[in-house]
Amino acid sequence: MPGTRAIGRIEILADPAALARHVAEWLTAAAQAAGGEFRVSLSGGSTPRALYALLASDACRERFPWRRVCWYWGDERFVPYDHPESNYGMALDTMLARVPVPPGNIHPVPADGTPEDAASRYERTLQSDYGAAVLDPARPMFDVTLLGLGPDGHTASLLPGEPVLEERKRWVVAVSHGRPEVRITMTYPAIESSRRVAFLVAGREKAAIFEAIRAGGSRVPAARVNPVGELVWFVDRAAAG
Secondary structure: OOOOOOOOEEEEEOOHHHHHHHHHHHHHHHHHHOOOOEEEEEOOOHHHHHHHHHHOOOOOHHHOOHHHEEEEEOEEEOOOOOOOOOHHHHHHHHOHHHOOOOHHHEOOOOOOOOHHHHHHHHHHHHHHHHOOOOOEOOEOOEOEEEEOOOOOOOEOOEOOOOHHHHOOOOOEEEEOOOOOOOEEEEOHHHHHOEOEEEEEEOOHHHHHHHHHHHHOOOOOHHHHOOOOOEEEEEEEHHHHO
């Protein structure tokens, strides 16, 4: 069950800019070290925006192996891709449209049809790329999964008190309650099937929830992420308290 081990490794950075620089180097090194295809599951929100822009900048763009990296999304708002709240749209504008990534390496969550149908289609995409309908802990689906932390303890669209928290069979589901807009999210099994899960946490408004998780025993959604691989928290000084 999720939430049965320690929080993992914590790295504290000075501020959001230092966090973005550090994670950009960490992700670049991991991708460079991989011999073949490298799969990354992206997070939405304001904290990773600076990371994505940095990866696409002159300082990083030429060193990153774009042609070997495939991009996925841990969750998405069920809105058109050009909507300002679209996680895919944000990543496209800040990073993916500015770098030499093959279009076939980009796998956004569908934003058409019904939310339930879109979730099923994305699940089928993941299963096709993984090559199986059952996840094997010895063969993680992702090389890196990036996650954020909400002040209420949510991560991806695993929202407090929602049935999605208990889903262990489906890889992707629609979440129709708990937020003004419908969301589509990977479930714990898909998120946890990763060689490295990295939380990016910045801002004083995250300090209270991060301290609760760090103390141990918390049952908020983010505290229950228990990956098959490494768990690391990149936290700026304000969020670290």
